[in-house]
Amino acid sequence: EYQARINSIKNSYNRPIREVQIPQKDGKPMYTSEFFGSNVFSFKTLEKRLPKPVYQCFIKQMRGRQVMDKNTADSVAHAVRIWAMDRGATHFTHWFQPQTGSTAEKHDSFLTLKSNFSSQGHEITPIDAFSGSQLLQAEPDASSFPSGGMRTTFEARGYTVWDTTSPMFVRAGPHGTSVLYIPSIFISYNGDALDEKTVLLRSSEAISKAAVELLELIDSPTEENSTVSHIYTTLGVEQEFFLIDRELCGLRKDLKITGRTLFGRLPPKHQQLEDHYFGKMPTHILSTISEVELELIKLGVPVKTRHNEVAPSQFEMAPIFENSSIAVDHNLLIMEVLHRVAHRHNLEVLFHEKPFKGINGSGKHCNWSLSTDYGENLLDPTNSPEKNDRFLFFLIAILNAVYVHAGLLRLGVASASNDHRLGANEAPPAIISIFLGKHLTEVLDSIEEDRTIKYSLPHVERIKVGGTAIDVKISSLPEILRDLTDRNRTSPFAFTGNKFEFRAVGSKQSTSFPVTLLNAAVASSIQEIIEALKKQKGNKDLLTDEDKLIVLRYYIKKTKPIRFDGDNYSNEWIEEAKVRGLLNLKNSPAAFSQLLEPIHANMLMKDGIFSESEIHSRHNILLEKYVKDLLIEAGTFETIVNTQILPAAFEFRKSLAEAINMLDSMSAPELRTLEKTTPIVGKLQKLMDTLKENIEKFLKIENLTEQVASAQIYLTSVIETARIEVDKLEEIVPDKLWPMPKYSELLFT
Ligand code: ADP
Ligand code: MG
Missing domain, CATH: 3.30.590.10 (Glutamine synthetase/guanido kinase, catalytic domain)
Structure with missing residues (x-):
């Protein structure tokens, strides 16, 4: 572990700085204003690519928050597909914001197979296609996103619907390909908000x-x-x-x-x-x-x-x-x-x-x-x-x-x-x-x-x-x-x-x-x-x-x-x-x-x-997230102390004990250090027992509200107290035995 730390630090000093390529035009760097939004399918781009009446229809329906008619949607979808494919897009995705704090996406390729049946038999032709209905709506499996109990798994249906107020864009993927992103809202089968955007x-x-x-x-x-x-x-x-x-x-x-x-x-x-x-x-x-x-x-x-x-x-x-x-x-x-x-x-x-x-x-x-x-x-x-x-x-x-x-x-x-x-x-x-x-x-x-x-x-x-x-x-x-x-x-x-x-x-x-x-x-x-x-x-x-x-x-x-x-x-x-x-x-x-x-x-x-159910679901999600976060911290803390910190302390103590044995006993200065570590390690071990018991007890609390109320006492306070002991050890245990990079290395490398 020590070697890994040293190597990482060395690597970081030896690593060349990655060059950043500013887009060029005629061999000269472009101005920022010249490439601003170049990967965005703006209304201007759309206007250029649609027949005038269709574009006007689109704007009217968007402003009025009306359902988009099929013809308009198909035209927009076609225009955006060509635009995106010209930029290397192979896939599209409805990009949405479940209540996880980040975003979610599921990619679908533009590739479609067209079947032709004739007397000669069945022929399949690959084509690229993207329909208005694919643009407007998708149906990701909603069961794996937080819903706060609003939706049980058997009614896992959720819909993502294009948020026409936010422009589409392409993002680069690997190997020069890219993906068309369609900013979307995410709602349940019953129209309840499952996301952050709908309520906004x-x-x-x-x-x-x-x-x-x-x-x-x-x-x-x-x-x-x-x-x-x-x-x-x-x-x-x-x-x-x-x-x-x-x-x-x-x-x-x-x-x-x-x-x-x-x-x-x-x-x-x-x-x-x-x-x-x-x-x-x-x-x-x-x-x-x-x-x-x-x-x-x-x-x-x-x-x-x-x-x-x-x-x-x-x-x-x-x-x-x-x-x-x-x-x-x-x-x-x-x-x-x-x-x-x-x-x-x-x-x-x-x-x-x-x-x-x-x-x-x-x-x-x-x-x-x-x-x-x-x-x-x-x-x-x-x-x-x-x-x-x-x-x-x-x-x-x-x-x-x-x-x-x-x-x-x-x-x-x-x-x-x-x-x-x-x-x-x-x-x-x-x-x-x-x-x-x-x-x-x-x-x-x-x-x-x-x-x-x-x-x-x-x-x-x-x-x-x-x-x-x-x-x-x-x-x-x-x-x-x-x-x-x-x-x-x-x-x-x-x-x-x-x-x-x-x-x-x-x-x-x-x-x-x-x-x-x-x-x-x-x-x-x-x-x-x-x-x-x-x-x-x-x-x-x-x-x-x-x-x-x-x-x-x-x-x-x-x-x-x-x-x-x-x-x-x-x-x-x-x-x-x-x-x-x-x-x-x-x-x-x-x-x-x-x-x-x-x-x-x-x-x-x-x-x-x-809605009332949206409020309750959100409240539930907040509580669940809070409890999960603290449980994950407690579990991580436990694993690290048991498998990294305590073993390092034991090894150190062993080397001290050996030295004391070898060097004529009781007057060896190593003894003082050994005596200093013993109570810390003992206390830490005891606290880890407490943490283990507390996690078990905590998991038995059935009511979520009660869990939230007791998380501090059962989990956080114990890891905070135990941390003090670990931090004391960090000061005593030799650098080369310490199992992880220290603040000074993390913050100043
Ligand atoms: P400071 O660090 O001094 O608070 P910054 O210049 O770092 O200020 O950030 C100020 C932010 O406030 C910028 O993102 C700026 O665009 C934003 N801002 C300025 N005017 C408005 C406004 N009318 N409405 C919302 N945000 C604004
Ligand atoms: Mg500020």
């Missing part, structure tokens, strides 16, 4: 409908853009991850199986020098991420930002924001492409929220806003937010949504792995609150207190060097732009200039569920505000300014407890939040039941975003 699309429709109605109500009829017919939520996802040497990772069963290290001491140098964040990317990492970007750009994923994160070997990638449902697809693609390309560079990507104890974990910041179909950002405060009705009403709708449904949003980010991160002084605590910044707070305060605003609020202050607010005292610098909001990195839900940033989302999870819940809560909150406005309006033709102010004031007051601009990591905040009556759901078991709370469940059901 439903929530998008709900929020659009509510938001359009609110605009109609508050906009004066003369206002430009008063004909907004559709509003969508925008999402920009910052993805954090670790990249570590793949050979070394392969020597750590815990990392491979559970995604995190179950053992390991902090090396003397880790992140305390703060020298990694925004530092220069190591060349092999830059080469990996560049190749990832190349593939993603071709897939139409607008990747924009890349940088080192706080922890050693930790990085971040972020695309330009898009319509939420597309952004969710694209985040999943970023994760998949990262995973694959990393392998080509002999790296393993870790998406777990906390792969290394004592070192910063990874999150997924969801930047979220609302946009009209004219592209107007409804959360842009503009120069005078205090006079901007649109902005103010959407702002209070969000404040109200988060205030009322904080528990639900907390649930949306609950998982065994995210429990390690939330509240761990590096990520927002489990208490959901909103940061607005001092400018917006003043806007809301002035409305609440019915007074004029104390200072005017240019959206972006343009400050000449030497001006009053920012003076960097360097005369050669150009004007500096200052954002409206100051920064607060500790808030779970922060206003950042013209969008909110939901920071509690886990790095490993799909953004679909948390965004669905957010969309749903905001949609419902907008409806509530519409009702309040209508009531205020009474029989009048139009709302008066005073009507609007009364409603604004009411919601500003009501939602005040959810606003907090201070340090969310501090203990004072935990106390203060308690006084304010905010929920502090410290871990997943405490959060799961939120989904079933009537206040949240009824909200999710009233617009048909979830």
Whole structure:
């Protein structure tokens, strides 16, 4: 094992950096904009390839969410097949998002056999074909995907249906072949959502409908853009991850199986020098991420930002924001492409929220806003937010949504792995609150207190060097732009200039569920505000300014407890939040039941975003996943300690004992070391007995809810205690006997 470690480390130093080929045109590298989306079957491509009336039919049916007629579907299928085959596609797949956090696909070839019967006999001709019905719908065996008890195996039928709002694309496979991907939703025989996408699309429709109605109500009829017919939520996802040497990772069963290290001491140098964040990317990492970007750009994923994160070997990638449902697809693609390309560079990507104890974990910041179909950002405060009705009403709708449904949003980010991160002084605590910044707070305060605003609020202050607010005292610098909001990195839900940033989302999870819940809560909150406005309006033709102010004031007051601009990591905040009556759901078991709370469940059901059975099934899936994750960790821990750690400790003790025997006994310094290891090994052995018994007892608990409630005591707490002993051994047992790569090797190779 030692030799394997040494070899892996040597290999990693000797390995040449893999070259990345930028697409060329006329012997020159192409511009990124020239090959952006080259593997995407865009509406533009479709338009070019279809007769005009057929294309118009398609657009009409897509926009209206109507069932597509056979003729249109066949034409689209034919066009996309030819396009894809010209790009080397041999297969197609409905690409969907079961509730596993990742995606699923089953490939079918375009090959079909055509039979000709004639007097000469039976002749078979191979042809390539792809019909409209194959494009629209497929029937994968649904029995192996989580359904939370909604579907028993004997009614295993599930359907994937093309999500026409998300464009198809081809992805390269081996040997120059590729596969046509058809983004799809996944539903059961009864039409229940079995996936992440269906509910997301439903929530998008709900929020659009509510938001359009609110605009109609508050906009004066003369206002430009008063004909907004559709509003969508925008999402920009910052993805954090670790990249570590793949050979070394392969020597750590815990990392491979559970995604995190179950053992390991902090090396003397880790992140305390703060020298990694925004530092220069190591060349092999830059080469990996560049190749990832190349593939993603071709897939139409607008990747924009890349940088080192706080922890050693930790990085971040972020695309330009898009319509939420597309952004969710694209985040999943970023994760998949990262995973694959990393392998080509002999790296393993870790998406777990906390792969290394004592070192910063990874999150997924969801930047979220609302946009009209004219592209107007409804959360842009503009120069005078205090006079901007649109902005103010959407702002209070969000404040109200988060205030009322904080528990639900907390649930949306609950998982065994995210429990390690939330509240761990590096990520927002489990208490959901909103940061607005001092400018917006003043806007809301002035409305609440019915007074004029104390200072005017240019959206972006343009400050000449030497001006009053920012003076960097360097005369050669150009004007500096200052954002409206100051920064607060500790808030779970922060206003950042013209969008909110939901920071509690886990790095490993799909953004679909948390965004669905957010969309749903905001949609419902907008409806509530519409009702309040209508009531205020009474029989009048139009709302008066005073009507609007009364409603604004009411919601500003009501939602005040959810606003907090201070340090969310501090203990004072935990106390203060308690006084304010905010929920502090410290871990997943405490959060799961939120989904079933009537206040949240009824909200999710009233617009048909979830059905009752979908809520229960999802709740079940969350619980099952939690229990399985912890059982897998406990089992992995047990195996590694029994087959790797203890044997290494025994071998070490044997060599010490032999030495003591050989060297004249009791005065040998080896004795001290031996005496030091004995109690540790003994304690570890005992803890392993306890773990074994606990796992057996745990498996006998029949009720899932009870299992969730006791997983911490039976499983996690024991492995946490036992880990301490293993980590003590790591310090005593000679490096050459230690059976796995150490943190220092994993993080700095
Ligand atoms: P920071 O690290 O400072 O928070 P980044 O620039 O890394 O910011 O990421 C900000 C993310 O927010 C990007 O993905 C960006 O596209 C996204 N974003 C910007 N404006 C909006 C918006 N209106 N709606 C949704 N996301 C947005
Ligand atoms: Mg951010």
